[in-house]
Amino acid sequence: MTVWDRPEPPTRPAPLDRERIVAAAIALADEGGLEAVSLRKVAARLDVGPMRLYQYISTKEELFDLMVDEVHAEILPEEQPGDWREVLRTHADRTRQATLRHEWLADLLGGRPTLGPNALAVTEATLAALDGLADLDTVMRAVETVSAYFTGAIRREIANLRAERATGLSKRDWQRAYGPYVSRVLATGRFPALAKVVHDGTEVDAETSFATGLDWVLDAVAAKLARPSA
Template sequence: MTVWDRPEPPARPVPLDRERIVAAAVALADEGGLEAVSLRKVAARLDAGPMRLYGYISTKEELFDLMVDEVYAEILPEEQPGDWREALRVHAHRTRQATLRHEWLADLLGGRPTLGPNALASTEFTLAALDGLADLDTVRRAVETVSAYVTGAIRREIANVRAERATGLSKREWQRAHGPHVTRMLATGRFPTLAKAVHDGREVDADESFTTGLDWVLDAVAAKLTQPPS
């Protein structure tokens, strides 16, 4: 029986329910990452005994599932856009925005699918956007391809955010600190294509990088959808 199917225990003198438990866990994760979340710490945040939480949640993994599903409620758009491309674009940007608010989500994206109601509604949203435009297998592969890009791009962005926090150096400061080494390596002539990219390439911020990459992936999906069946 999943955590969503399991009934909650009877009420006790100190009010407690899964909603309050998950809210406390999300707050702890927002403050200190997933390593800051444990049933003991959540119980302390709620001024309850740790053993009481086991009446609602059996493992920390179940708690993580509930936390992810809570954030999926933020990701799910209120309305389904009429255009499939706009629907997938909106969903992708809302996923990124939610992860920037809850950095720990990046560590849980891309694994086994979560089965909570909000996560299932999110999957329904993306599949419904493409329903009827191609055969079912093509639709599923298209959604998986967009999801893989979004997950990878978000994880890379969050990794950069964490690196800046850990080192205390902004991207520009890090580049200046490592510039002499890069200059020496490029001067060897061993990396001519990389040298051209470094010297002549245009620097873009995270927003533009994510949006451009997403548009390229959606272009590829559009091309696949218009291909005649083989």
């Protein structure tokens, strides 16, 4: 029986429920990442004995599932856009914003489907927006393609943010620190394509890069939906 199927036990001797447990776990993860989350630490946060939590949640993996589903409530918009393209864009943008608020989510994106009610509502809204535009397999590949793009882009952005904190170097500081080495390497002439990018390419921030890449992926999906049998 999944955590979604099991009823909650009576709230005694002190009031406790999965909502409070998940809120405490998310607070711990926001402060210290997933490594800061354990049933024992959540119990301490709630000032209850660890065994009390096992009445509600069997494993840490179940707790993670509940945490991810709770954040999906932030991803699901109150009003769904009418256009399929805006639905997918909104899903991607809201997932990125939720992950920037809860960086630990990046570690749990892209795995097995999340089956909680909020995550299922997000999936339903996404699929419904594409319903009837193409055959089912094309619709599924379109959703998977967009999801693969924004999952990878979000993970890369979070990895960069973590690297900045770990090293104490901003992106600009890192570029200055490694600039002399890169200049020497490029001066050898062995990497002409890379040299052109370094010297002539336009640098953009993470938000602009994310939005541009998402537009390109959505353009490709639109082209495929226009000729689903191709």
